[in-house]
Amino acid sequence: MFPAYTLDTLAQSTLLSPPARLSVLGDPVAHSLSPQMHNPALAACGIDASYIRLHVPPNEFLKALRALRDLGFIGTNVTIPHKFTALDSVDQVDPAARRLGAVNTILFQPDGTTLGRNSDGPGFVRTVKEEFQADLKDLRVLLLGAGGGAGGAVAVQSALENCQQLILTNRTESKAAALAESLRDLLPGDRCRTLAWTPEALAGILPGIDLIINGTSLGMSPEDPALLPDGVLTSNHLVYDMVYKPLTTPLLTAARAAGARAINGLPMLLWQGVQSFEWWFNRPAPVAAMRTGLEDAIAGKV
Numbered sequence: 001m002f003p004a005y006t007l008d009t010l011a012q013s014t015l016l017s018p019p020a021r022l023s024v025l026g027d028p029v030a031h032s033l034s035p036q037m038h039n040p041a042l043a044a045c046g047i048d049a050s051y052i053r054l055h056v057p058p059n060e061f062l063k064a065l066r067a068l069r070d071l072g073f074i075g076t077n078v079t080i081p082h083k084f085t086a087l088d089s090v091d092q093v094d095p096a097a098r099r100l101g102a103v104n105t106i107l108f109q110p111d112g113t114t115l116g117r118n119s120d121g122p123g124f125v126r127t128v129k130e131e132f133q134a135d136l137k138d139l140r141v142l143l144l145g146a147g148g149g150a151g152g153a154v155a156v157q158s159a160l161e162n163c164q165q166l167i168l169t170n171r172t173e174s175k176a177a178a179l180a181e182s183l184r185d186l187l188p189g190d191r192c193r194t195l196a197w198t199p200e201a202l203a204g205i206l207p208g209i210d211l212i213i214n215g216t217s218l219g220m221s222p223e224d225p226a227l228l229p230d231g232v233l234t235s236n237h238l239v240y241d242m243v244y245k246p247l248t249t250p251l252l253t254a255a256r257a258a259g260a261r262a263i264n265g266l267p268m269l270l271w272q273g274v275q276s277f278e279w280w281f282n283r284p285a286p287v288a289a290m291r292t293g294l295e296d297a298i299a300g301k302v
């Protein structure tokens with residue numbers, strides 16, 4: 001497989017066997033694990049299509065969409081930096097994607113128009129359901145890192161799912177405050193609020209929290225400072241670290257040592273992919289094949 005096609009080489013991808021009919025479009029894009037997840041799914045379902053990476057600079061997004069449509073693509077994923085541009089570039093946007101403020105999945109419809117959706121939100125809901133057997137509507141959620149794109153998406157989705165309480169904390173507090181304000185209509189009063197990014201404030205809130213989410217990039221490097229003070233996690237906590245490189249972070253190690261159920265960022269990558277697949281093909285996705293594909297990719301086998 002090519003690491004990534006460009007607009008100049010894209011036409012060659014339809015000569016692949018099976019022909020390219022799905023893609024992930026980004027800049028950079030070579031790191032994306034989506035082909036290793038979707039190609040086994042297409043094969044498992046006997047669908048005559050393959051999934052490619054397409055490198056598209058920011059100013060060529062619309063040109064790329066037209067090229068994909070003209071080549072008969074079924075749809076595409078969209079990643080950095082195009083998720084926001086995509087919202088304004090498609091013909092229709094579904095209401096959940098509009099609320100999340102970004103599009104990561106595009107469907108080319110039979111009438112030639114484009115529909116933009118966002119599988120990150122539903123992928124997060126399914127992650128919590130499938131990996132923790134829990135429902136967001138029953139949970140008091142603490143989000144560490146409410147200033148980034150990933151954290152923002154899980155915060156909006158938690159509010160859309162009517163979670164019991166949503167506590168937002170971030171190194172730059174003003175970003176958490178702006179996010180809390182934008183969710184006030186969904187979670188009125190004290191149900192959504194900010195918390196100071198200090199060890200004392202975190203230690204004080206944790207006994208009243210069910211689900212702790214790390215939406216920061218802390219944990220990717222061994223030199224990163226600890227996210228939580230020592231001794232505050234218990235076996236009652238569900239801990240979800242969105243980081244997936246490495247697969248085990250200091251937060252996950254601490255959570256497991258305390259007897260908490262804890263997962264890394266891989267399941268969300270999987271479940272957002274499952275959701276996109278189901279939107280494109282209107283059928284259940286072969287989850288096991290997709291999970292194995294992702295795990296093999298992370299292990300460097302494919």
Ligand SMILES: NC(=O)c1ccc[n+]([C@@H]2O[C@H](COP(=O)([O-])OP(=O)(O)OC[C@H]3O[C@@H](n4cnc5c(N)ncnc54)[C@H](OP(=O)(O)O)[C@@H]3O)[C@@H](O)[C@H]2O)c1
Nearest residue numbers: 145146147148149150171172215216217242243265268269
């Ligand atoms: N599992 C998945 O499917 C998935 C999907 C997307 C992303 N992710 C992961 O989620 C993480 C965040 O990604 P993103 O795209 O949202 O990144 P981003 O937009 O750059 O946001 C980074 C967040 O981390 C915080 N942060 C960064 N360095 C920090 C530090 N030294 N101390 C405290 N806070 C710090 C930032 O706080 P400030 O606002 O103060 O800068 C911000 O809230 C990454 O690890 C990424 O790999 C996972």
